[in-house]
Amino acid sequence: MVKITELKEKEVVNIQNGCKLGYVSDIDINLEDGVVEALVIPGGSNFLGLFKRNNDIIIPWNFIRKIGVDVILVDISDNIT
Template sequence: MINLSEMREKEVINIRDGVKIGYIYDFEIDLENGKVVAIVIPGHGKVLGIFGKNNDLIIDWKNIVQIGMDAILVDIEMES
């Protein structure tokens, strides 16, 4: 088992190109079913996840490939 707070300390990496995306800022939770449905990575230009443009990256839970000791691996197609 892993706590959501522990997940926030792990770097998110895209396995398609090896790019480090960032750290989890928030979670989207389905309250009716009690499940996490997505993770939220703050957009570029934000300071501490609060100041800056609202270009947050939302990654569906189904796109998480592996949660490791130091990183979370995801499989997503990034827009250029």
């Protein structure tokens, strides 16, 4: 089990290209189903125009491959539009 506060301490890294996306600032939760739907990373720059909400990067939960001790590995293909 992982607490939200623990998620905020982990750096998010894309396994497709090794790009460090930043740290989790928030999460999106589906209150009806009680499941986490996405991680929110504050975006200083636009990451390929993907998952952009204002300046934030939105990482859908199904893109997360591994939550480790220090990092969260995500799989975001450069071909996603």
